[in-house]
Amino acid sequence: MRISDLIKLSTDNLKRRKGRTILTVLGVVIGTCSIVMMMSIGEAIDKSTEDMMQGMGDLTQVTVYNWRSEEEQEPLTDSVIAQMGAMEHVKVATPLFQSNYIGSATIFGGKNDKYQINCWIGEGSDIIGMNVEAIKEYGYELIEGRYAEEKDKAFTVIAGQNVDYQFYNPKREWPNNRVEPVPDENGVMPKPFVNVYKDKITLSVKSYEENAKEVKKNIKVVGKVKEDWNKGYETYGGFIMNIDDLIALEEEYIKVNKIRVEDKNKERSYSQAVLKVDDIENVEEVLAAIEEMGYDYSSPTSYIKELKKSTQTIQLILAGLGSISLLVAAISIANTMTMAIYERRREIGIMKVLGCEIKNIRAMFLVESAGIGFLGGVAGVAISYLLSFVLNIIATNMMGPSYDMYGNIIEGAKTYVSIIPLWLALAGIGFSSLVGMLSGYIPANKAVKISALTAIKND
């Protein structure tokens, strides 16, 4: 028997009992709809999680802290950090400069130090100090010039993309004291006060105390990095320099100002180190190793892991709820098929007498029940798209406008509470067809057993 004939016979039979077919299909529609909707809500949660993740920083970055007392853990010294850097999957490990003596600084630029930037020195601020060879590996993306290198003179640095615009003129009043990095109507950027490549740039460290003495160093900018808020402010308007230069600066400052330092001969330890892992997949392995070494750490991935786990649980629960309604639909398909087969016993007998093979009779009923599932699946997915559309509109209106990181309203931004990707739509239809077919399996096997003699009996 040809497949086309099989399908034609089955659809004819479905059409014959329109009312009953529609009612059974309706059950499948509700079942498919609930599964697809539940899954789509899960998808939306997943997507918002992903969006959130992207705002959470560099996923391959691990920060190691030196929080515990010396009794509890070895201080985070260069040798320990080097040890971390040598671990498998770790691309680079570097301490971040942090000082108890020099916390703030002023960067002067232009003739006679006419313009200046007031800076903080240390992790998470304007001036970042790290191992010079780590700068490139750490993931700062150059847009101009080159990275600073080991062989460079002291205070060879790279700067953030908009560093020129950070200089202001302390003698003028706001807003005329600075140039904002905002293009004019023609899209042309205004000329900043300072050009860090050409102008003389100096770094000055001086405490606010009256008798404090200033230590001043010429710095040379050799490159600029792309603005990247996953890294930090330094990529926007700060400086990245060799940690050794900053340590030397600190020593000089201590010396010049005659500051008394306790445990002078102790090896320097850092409050923070950052590690760059070669791949997101390996972050967890690295985290485990660091934990074993006895250090605290933070990594966006550890948070993401939890988040993913919880969204998966939510999705599973939702899909489970949907499955119950599809199960009910499956029972109703089985019921419909059983009834249909009972009614058509005579026809089945006739078909057998006329030479129809058993496998074709079974196939006919399976196609019929799969057809119910398919129709229900298609209608269910269509309705789900509609529901999803409406839900998203309602959610967008309820949530109000979205803001970007500068607090501006994002035009046309939508809140998604339900997302139906193509795979979900196709899976919905496929799954309901399969459920239809499986529900028809037992009735179809019953049909096959009906005797050819049924055709002869006159009742």
Place this chain on the structure above:
Amino acid sequence: MIKVQNLRKVYKVGGEKVVALDNINLEIEKGEFCCIVGTSGSGKSTLLNQLAGLEKPTKGSVTINGENISQMDEKKLAVFRQNNIGFIFQAYNLMPTLTAVENVAFPLMFKGVPRKEREKKARAILKEMQMKDRMNHKPTELSGGQQQRVGIARAFVGRPSVIFADEPTGNLDSKTTEQVMDMLIEISEKNNITFVMVTHDNELAKKAKRIVTLVDGNIVHDTKSDIDTEREEK
């Protein structure tokens, strides 16, 4: 052509055994038109079912074209029916959703004959049976006589070597009965098809060249009449 040897069929009804066929031995030649007659309960319908392989015998065998159909499994039997057997029912047994043409073409569908080809054959045979203007009607739109013609066309369409008919005129009035009966004889003779029918109507059976009479599960008369005058009545 058809050979029946020591055929016995016993039904169990409740706890009791009912012997429907006792011991039947019968041979039917190729192209023969044979009527099996008998009263209700004589076992004639059981014999037809046995001949067509619709149920298995308790003992004995039925051989058609040299093949023992009593020993075939369902799958083989289905294929055998496709290629060798046509069947005409008393209650016509047409598919209610199909038109006359589709009903006639139905058995060819099981053989895997493409739609166009099988419907062409069906049309040709319906035309032959003066059903030209009823081709696309559903069974409910046809009279009893017309429905049975469709049923007959369906039995002949696959050009089987044997056709079995179970009281084919049982639901028809006497005038139509006559027409249908003549048609059956004409077509089977024309196509050299062996025809075995069951009827309780002795008058009607007289039209056949061979009459097998059953009483209580045994053959009591077996009359071949090549000449009309030699027909025997019970």
